[in-house]
Amino acid sequence: MTDRITAALAELGLSLPQAAAPVAAYVPAVVAGGLLHISGQLPFAAGGALMTGRVGEDRDLDYAQSAAQRCALMLVAQMAQALGGLDRVERIVKLGVFVNSATGFTDQAKVANGASELMVALFGDAGKHARSAVGVAVLPLGAVVEIDAIVAVRA
Helix, strand or coil: CHHHHHHHHHHCCCCCCCCCCCCCCCCCEEEECCEEEEEEECCECCCCCECECCECCCECHHHHHHHHHHHHHHHHHHHHHHHCCCCCEEEEEEEEEEEEECCCCCCHHHHHHHHHHHHHHHHHHHHCCEEEEEEECCCHHHECEEEEEEEEECC
16 A cells, blocks of 8 residues: 555655654554544645644635645654554544634635545545544644544554
8 A cells, every 4th residue: 555655645746744743742643442543733834834824814725725735644644653654554534624713714624625635545445534624713833724533554
């Protein structure tokens, strides 16, 4: 699976970032009961800058979708680090998407599509997942999006 994902990333003009280290008192990922639980990941642009702002206020939908895609890349980087590669990934089970949203912004599901579509592009049918997409008043470090994940893994 790793070769397929590497090829899909190259086709999309993307590459996996270095898995981010925790910024507080938690671990990035935990494997329990055949599931990999990945802590919330923030969006870092290709150059390494944190993507910040509030959708519907100082950021638009396109920016937020791009940020969600960057969160998804970081989730995949965390999978690779926690599992020693991506060959043990069986299925993306669920994404929890948190969007730093202005009061009147109601397109959180469209923002989340930036991550969901990348998971399907990389993992095929195994990338199709359940999801929640919620608007929040603020996120850590002013991030525009934060996404956590649950991934089914092979033993």
